[in-house]
Amino acid sequence: MDDADRDPVELGVELLAHLEHEELSVAEAMDRIETVTTNPGLQREILDTAAMRGVIDREEGLVRPRTRGTYVSxxxxxxxxxxxxxxxxxxxxxxxxxxxxxxxxxxxxxxxxxxxxxxxxx
Missing domain, CATH: 3.30.60 (Wheat Germ Agglutinin (Isolectin 2); domain 1)
Known part of the structure; x- marks a missing residue:
């Protein structure tokens, strides 16, 4: 699959689902998301989609992954x-x-x- 075929939102949501920390600041999460896309609209869509799907909880400037133990090997x-x-x-x-x-x-x-x-x- 080349870059043109990958969906940056899906890739970003998967990245957030595999976070190893119990919580990150939104800024730290954005640092990770920037490896998928530098487009601010897509970055926000990644965060919103991950929260909507229950992949992360997002409150008070923090991002907390809801799926624990699914780290990247x-x-x-x-x-x-x-x-x-x-x-x-x-x-x-x-x-x-x-x-x-x-x-x-x-x-x-x-x-x-x-x-x-x-x-x-x-």
């Missing part, structure tokens, strides 16, 4: 590829790209540090 859900990439989070040129595999599509590439930040491991 580095061994099973992250594919590493060699190539000439730009990190989707920081824009750095990278030769090893980490891609997260979701039902709604693939998210990435990310460098080794940014993949950990996107997934909440740092």
């Amino acid at each position: 580095f061994e099973g859900d992250v594919v590493v590829r060699e190539g000439d990439f730009s990190c989707e989070r920081c824009g750095a040129s990278i030769s090893t790209g980490h891609f997260v595999q979701f039902d709604g599509g693939e998210l990435g590439p990310f460098g080794s540090t940014c993949i950990r930040k996107v997934l909440g491991r740092e």
Whole structure:
């Protein structure tokens, strides 16, 4: 599935469903959502859709995932590829790209540090 085929709203909702933290500020959640889209309208739609579907609770500036224990596994859900990439989070040129595999599509590439930040491991 290439970038044109992936639905950014579905991908963003899946990303929020797999958060490892009990809660994040809306700003921290937006930092994660920006890896899917930088379009402010789509970012808001992702948050609204996730809340409407019961994936997250959103109140008082905090986002709390309702599905616990559905974290992304580095061994099973992250594919590493060699190539000439730009990190989707920081824009750095990278030769090893980490891609997260979701039902709604693939998210990435990310460098080794940014993949950990996107997934909440740092």
